[in-house]
Amino acid sequence: MRIDELILYRNLENGAVLYEMAWIMEHYGDEEHREELRERFFACMHELIDLAGRYGFEKNLWHAYLTFLLVNDENVFSRSCEIRGAAKGSLLSLARHDFVIFRELFAYDFSGLEETFAAGFFEEVLDYESGGAAGSVFNRRIRDRICDLAVQLGEAKDLEAFTEAMVHFYKEFGVGKLGLHKAFRVVHDDCGVQIQPITNIMHVNLDDLVGYELAKKKLVDNTEAFVQGRRANNCLLFGDAGTGKSSSIKAILNKYYDQGLRIIEIYKHQFQDLNEVIAQIKNRNYRFIIYMDDLSFEEFEIEYKYLKAVIEGGLEKKPDNILIYATSNRRNLIREKFRDNQEERDGDIHTNDTIQEKMSLVSRFGVTIFFGSPSKKEFQKIVKTLAERYGVTMPEQELFLEANKWELAHGGLSGRTAQQFIDYLLGQVKS
Numbered sequence: 001m002r003i004d005e006l007i008l009y010r011n012l013e014n015g016a017v018l019y020e021m022a023w024i025m026e027h028y029g030d031e032e033h034r035e036e037l038r039e040r041f042f043a044c045m046h047e048l049i050d051l052a053g054r055y056g057f058e059k060n061l062w063h064a065y066l067t068f069l070l071v072n073d074e075n076v077f078s079r080s081c082e083i084r085g086a087a088k089g090s091l092l093s094l095a096r097h098d099f100v101i102f103r104e105l106f107a108y109d110f111s112g113l114e115e116t117f118a119a120g121f122f123e124e125v126l127d128y129e130s131g132g133a134a135g136s137v138f139n140r141r142i143r144d145r146i147c148d149l150a151v152q153l154g155e156a157k158d159l160e161a162f163t164e165a166m167v168h169f170y171k172e173f174g175v176g177k178l179g180l181h182k183a184f185r186v187v188h189d190d191c192g193v194q195i196q197p198i199t200n201i202m203h204v205n206l207d208d209l210v211g212y213e214l215a216k217k218k219l220v221d222n223t224e225a226f227v228q229g230r231r232a233n234n235c236l237l238f239g240d241a242g243t244g245k246s247s248s249i250k251a252i253l254n255k256y257y258d259q260g261l262r263i264i265e266i267y268k269h270q271f272q273d274l275n276e277v278i279a280q281i282k283n284r285n286y287r288f289i290i291y292m293d294d295l296s297f298e299e300f301e302i303e304y305k306y307l308k309a310v311i312e313g314g315l316e317k318k319p320d321n322i323l324i325y326a327t328s329n330r331r332n333l334i335r336e337k338f339r340d341n342q343e344e345r346d347g348d349i350h351t352n353d354t355i356q357e358k359m360s361l362v363s364r365f366g367v368t369i370f371f372g373s374p375s376k377k378e379f380q381k382i383v384k385t386l387a388e389r390y391g392v393t394m395p396e397q398e399l400f401l402e403a404n405k406w407e408l409a410h411g412g413l414s415g416r417t418a419q420q421f422i423d424y425l426l427g428q429v430k431s
Contacts, residue, residue: 001022001025001101001104001105001108002101002104003018003101003105005097005101006098007094007097007098008075008076008078008094008098009069009070009073009075009098009102011073011075012069012073013072013073014068014069014072016047017047017048017051017065018066018069018105020040020043021044022105023040024037024044024113025108025113028041028112028113028116028117029112029116038116038117041113041117041119042117042119045121045125048061048062048065048125049125049128051064051065051068052064052130053130055068055143055146056130056140056143057128057130057146057147058128058129058130058147059127059128059147059150059151060125060126060127060128060150060151060154061125061126061128062110062125062126063106063150063151063153063154064146064150066102066105066106067146067149067153068146070102070153070166071169071170071173071175071179072175072176072177072180073175073176074175076091077091077092077094077095078170078175078176079175079284081170081171081175082170082171082174082175082179082284082285083283085167085171086167086171087167092163095163095166096159096163099159099162099163099166100159102153102162103156103159103162106153106154106156110126141258142173142180145169145173149165149169152165153165153166174260174284174285174286177195177196177197178195178262178281178284178286179286180197181198181199181262182198182201182253182254182257182262182263183197183201183253183262183264184196184197184262184263184264185198185264185266186264186265186266186270186273186277188270188273193273193276193280195264195277195280195281198265201250201254202250203254204247204250204251204254205251205255206220206248206251206252206255208247208251209244209247209248209251209415210381210382210385210386210415210418211378211381211382211415212243212244212248212371215237215248215369215370215371218367218369219235219237219248219252219367219369220252220255222235222367223235223252223255223261223289226261226289226323227256227259227260227261227287228259229320232323233365233366233367234311234325234326234364234365234366235324235325235326235365235366235367235368235369236325236326236327236328236362236365236367236368236369237249237325237326237327237328237368237369237371238327238328238329238330238368238369238370238371239329239370239371239372239373240329240371240372240373240414241329241411241414241416242411242414242415242416242417243371243373243374243414243415243416244371244415244416245327245371246293246294247415248371249289249291249293249327252289253289256287259287260285260286260287261286261287261289262286262287262289263288263289263290264277264281264288264289264290264291265292266290266291268295268307271307271310274290274307274310275310277290278310278318278319278322281319281321281322282321282322283319284321286321287321287322287323288321288322288323289322289323289324289325290322290323290324290325291325291326292307292324292325292326292327293326293327294327294328294329295326295327296328296329296330307324310324311324311364311365324365326365373412373413373414374413374415375413376404376413378413379403379407379413379414379417379418380400380403382415382418383399383400383403383421383422384399384400386418386419386422387399387422387425390422390426392422392425392426394425402421402425403418403421406420406421
């Protein structure tokens with residue numbers, strides 16, 4: 001096979017099986033190394049089955065694997081299609097050259113290999129049934145789209161149809177980890193700052209969060225403006241614990257992911273990496289929310305200075321495709337003490353300057369949204385709604401009585417307490 005002639009798709013991140021299979025395809029008739037070839041062939045089959053388990057692929061696993069390589073490879077052509085649609089000129093010609101080779105791989109006749117290695121199981125690899133398992137890496141929608149693309153590429157009648165299918169996928173979904181995943185975390189290793197996918201995301205919707213309609217509307221309005229390319233503000237969600245601040249952010253991600261929204265979670269000890277993170281995402285065709293959960297600072301912590309500079313104040317303008325969303329139990333983020341308002345503050349002559357320094361961070365969030373603890377009546381409404389949603393059958397008065405007992409012993413009035421109470425009731429039901 002001619003994979004050594006690939007130009008744009010040359011450095012395939014998950015290409016080990018492809019390179020191994022290409023070598024086996026060329027040498028499987030070599031009698032001298034028959035046993036070694038057979039062992040390596042079965043090892044490749046193991047990798048294809050393992051890939052199907054992790055990613056939820058079905059049908060022709062060879063085609064699914066080749067498609068997986070194509071949709072994950074971030075090269076100059078795939079990134080150009082992601083941003084601008086179909087590439088033209090020399091870049092398109094080079095891509096078509098590589099696609100000719102991939103079409104040969106898609107069309108490869110495995111009957112010779114199957115006969116040589118007595119691989120009677122091979123029809124299962126070419127028509128694999130996952131038993132309904134969705135895999136643990138991609139969400140079901142992306143998994144299904146990749147499987148559909150694999151079928152489409154395998155049936156493409158000519159090079160033009162193959163190229164058109166790939167360009168359309170890159171434009172619609174993007175390419176690589178940023179295109180195929182919703183949420184990410186930041187890792188600093190020996191290779192520098194890495195943005196890694198988070199593969200297990202809680203699927204919560206805004207409708208799942210009972211109450212806080214005005215707060216949710218304010219968050220939706222700001223986020224919708226952002227994903228539609230209009231002006232939007234950095235956003236701070238603050239208020240009492242357990243009121244749904246973090247869940248609202250997750251719900252926003254699920255609501256607008258299809259429109260190109262992505263979230264990168266970062267912690268305050270990583271703020272010094274913010275500039276590098278922004279450099280990696282600023283020219284991509286997505287809208288990124290840099291998400292900081294439970295954000296607050298003690299007096300001795302100075303990481304907030306990095307954040308201030310990134311949000312507003314540094315020489316480089318913050319890219320239009322990036323916003324910062326934070327949640328906190330504190331309105332002003334930085335801990336303050338009564339002595340901050342005293343005229344003599346441990347020798348600090350310019351007391352007002354010190355206070356302004358602490359206040360300047362929260363002022364960089366153009367939208368602030370308050371999530372307060374519900375009243376007793378609102379708490380009961382939340383409990384009732386959740387009970388109906390999960391099929392808890394209990395007389396209303398008894399339900400409220402037990403809920404009141406629960407909240408007194410488990411953290412007070414909040415949406416989180418209500419959910420924990422309902423989970424407790426569900427756990428008492430024996431099957």
